[in-house]
Amino acid sequence: MGEAIEVRNLWYIYPNGVVALKGINLEIRLGEKVAIVGPNGAGKSTLIKHFNGLLKPTKGVVRVFGVDTRKTTVATLARRIGIVFQNPYHQFFSEKVWDEVAFALKNFGFPEETIRHRVTKVLRLFDLYDYADRSPFTLSSGEMRRLAMASILAYDPDIIVFDEPTVGQDRFHKEKIREYIKLLSSQGKTIILVTHDIDFVVEEFDRLIVMSEGRIIADGAPREILYNEEILTKASLILPQIPRLVKYSEIPFLLKHKPLTEDELLIAVLGILRGDGGRC
Amino acid sequence: MLSLVSSVYEIFVFRKKAKLLYNIDPRVKMVQLIVTLIAIALTTNLILQLFIMAYLIAFTVIGADVRRILRSIRTILKMLIMFYIIIYVVNAFPQIVNLNVAFQSLIAIFRFFMLIYSFSLFFTTTQLDDLAQSLCKLKVPYHIAFTLTLSVRFIPTVAKDFLTVYDSQRARGLEMEKGSFLKRVKKFLALLIPVFIVSFLRVDRIAEALESRAFGLVKNRTFLYEVKVGLKDIIFLVVAITPLLTILYLQYYPIYF
Numbered sequence: 001m002g003e004a005i006e007v008r009n010l011w012y013i014y015p016n017g018v019v020a021l022k023g024i025n026l027e028i029r030l031g032e033k034v035a036i037v038g039p040n041g042a043g044k045s046t047l048i049k050h051f052n053g054l055l056k057p058t059k060g061v062v063r064v065f066g067v068d069t070r071k072t073t074v075a076t077l078a079r080r081i082g083i084v085f086q087n088p089y090h091q092f093f094s095e096k097v098w099d100e101v102a103f104a105l106k107n108f109g110f111p112e113e114t115i116r117h118r119v120t121k122v123l124r125l126f127d128l129y130d131y132a133d134r135s136p137f138t139l140s141s142g143e144m145r146r147l148a149m150a151s152i153l154a155y156d157p158d159i160i161v162f163d164e165p166t167v168g169q170d171r172f173h174k175e176k177i178r179e180y181i182k183l184l185s186s187q188g189k190t191i192i193l194v195t196h197d198i199d200f201v202v203e204e205f206d207r208l209i210v211m212s213e214g215r216i217i218a219d220g221a222p223r224e225i226l227y228n229e230e231i232l233t234k235a236s237l238i239l240p241q242i243p244r245l246v247k248y249s250e251i252p253f254l255l256k257h258k259p260l261t262e263d264e265l266l267i268a269v270l271g272i273l274r275g276d277g278g279r280c
Numbered sequence: 281m282l283s284l285v286s287s288v289y290e291i292f293v294f295r296k297k298a299k300l301l302y303n304i305d306p307r308v309k310m311v312q313l314i315v316t317l318i319a320i321a322l323t324t325n326l327i328l329q330l331f332i333m334a335y336l337i338a339f340t341v342i343g344a345d346v347r348r349i350l351r352s353i354r355t356i357l358k359m360l361i362m363f364y365i366i367i368y369v370v371n372a373f374p375q376i377v378n379l380n381v382a383f384q385s386l387i388a389i390f391r392f393f394m395l396i397y398s399f400s401l402f403f404t405t406t407q408l409d410d411l412a413q414s415l416c417k418l419k420v421p422y423h424i425a426f427t428l429t430l431s432v433r434f435i436p437t438v439a440k441d442f443l444t445v446y447d448s449q450r451a452r453g454l455e456m457e458k459g460s461f462l463k464r465v466k467k468f469l470a471l472l473i474p475v476f477i478v479s480f481l482r483v484d485r486i487a488e489a490l491e492s493r494a495f496g497l498v499k500n501r502t503f504l505y506e507v508k509v510g511l512k513d514i515i516f517l518v519v520a521i522t523p524l525l526t527i528l529y530l531q532y533y534p535i536y537f
């Protein structure tokens with residue numbers, strides 16, 4: 001047990017012939033925090049759509065909580081795995097923000113009382129409570145994105161997949177999303193994050209998956225991958241700020257660890273100055 | 281239903297290929313299309329209809345991307361099987377088995393199939409910008425030609441929106457297959473409203489973007505690549521039209537053996 005998602009030799013070909021996934025192998029354990037990065041068109045969104053059965057494998061198997069996604073319905077899977085999609089415009093249809101959040105809860109047949117309680121809670125959490133009676137379409141795009149998140153988190157799935165949640169968020173709300181992911185993770189939720197925002201990954205995630213052209217080209221600790229220029233080049237990523245700084249300075253020879261955040265670098269540099277080799 | 285939506289894409293979208301039909305002037309192909317449509321509409325004789333079908337197949341093989349058209353056919357057929365069942369049930373009611381109706385419906389569907397097939401052949405081999413230009417040369421005002429081609433251009437986009445919306449709602453536990461009729465209608469709204477809104481927003485955005493790039497400023501807009509009717513096009517026209525005119529002739533002056 002402990003396996004939340006298991007992907008075996010997954011191939012996916014779109015009806016128009018695009019081979020979007022080419023033999024993906026992947027295991028995500030319960031409670032893990034995984035980030036998926038890769039250039040546009042790498043197949044990230046295609047991969048996550050297999051997690052709740054929206055797409056079924058052309059070849060290979062995807063099992064979620066041990067269940068083959070081909071042998072169950074999307075609704076059944078959706079109850080335990082929530083996906084927050086890239087574009088919020090594609091899901092809003094209610095007259096009120098409140099109803100939008102209540103939508104999934106109603107689909108899953110929660111009792112009225114629970115719905116009221118959950119919606120209030122999640123709207124508060126996302127700073128949207130004051131907008132409860134407004135139309136979703138009058139929100140700013142950052143607010144819409146948060147509403148899209150709220151509408152999934154309201155029903156409390158065990159695995160939460162975010163497809164680029166930080167796009168268009170201001171610093172403050174990016175920070176809030178980070179806190180929220182932390183909170184969810186501390187509650188034992190499995191978090192899967194698709195993003196282009198490497199700095200966001202650096203601080204929170206203990207596992208990084210790099211995709212390129214339908215394949216996984218790296219899967220491991222961010223600390224190792226983000227210092228590996230070969231992999232980063234393949235994925236059209238640039239060396240993140242801190243590794244770059246380390247690379248172009250004289251420090252790497254003095255460091256025993258690879259710092260990823262400003263704080264870690266600071267501690268490392270202070271360590272060097274103190275003369276103990278900059279242990280993080 | 282949804283795979284059908286996605287397949288609209290396959291039926292209509294142009295993708296460049298170096299084959300004959302792709303290099304023929306759109307005006308010539310338009311004439312071919314119109315004559316084909318007339319022939320399909322006017323022929324009642326099954327044999328002649330089969331000839332039209334053979335004609336379409338011949339042009340696919342000679343001038344189009346055969347694999348592409350095959351995919352297109354597959355999706356058209358899927359769509360038509362549904363129509364066939366509906367037509368049959370409506371006409372045969374209250375009978376269950378009625379061979380005559382089954383045959384008649386089959387012929388009706390067959391014509392419909394050829395109709396879509398001809399459109400598919402036209403649109404998959406014609407670049408929309410060239411089409412707009414050709415319409416302009418036929419003295420259609422540019423903004424009308426442009427709007428027309430733009431709407432064709434957006435059929436697959438809206439189809440794609442529909443799928444994205446459907447995915448988003450399913451991810452939130454929406455089950456279209458469940459519930460009473462009224463409930464399903466209500467559920468359908470959860471799909472329809474976002475599609476409309478996304479479409480409207482897009483229209484707004486496109487309008488702004490077009491205006492910001494001086495759309496409609498000058499009357500006689502220029503085109504990057506001029507379409508021209510050359511000798512090749514005229515020969516094509518003659519070769520393409522003759523069989524159809526022959527079929528039409530045979531429809532009205534049948535030869536009995």
Ligand SMILES: Nc1ncnc2c1ncn2[C@@H]1O[C@H](COP(=O)(O)OP(=O)(O)OP(=O)(O)O)[C@@H](O)[C@H]1O
Pocket residue numbers: 014015016018019020038039040041042043044045046047
């Ligand atoms: N509905 C579709 N039909 C056909 N091809 C598609 C479809 N959706 C995606 N693709 C193709 O599949 C490939 C992978 O797309 P995908 O959306 O998974 O990329 P992504 O990694 O999420 O990119 P991005 O960072 O831009 O979101 C791309 O080449 C894309 O063009």
Ligand SMILES: [Mg+2]
Pocket residue numbers: 044045046086163
């Ligand atoms: Mg994507």
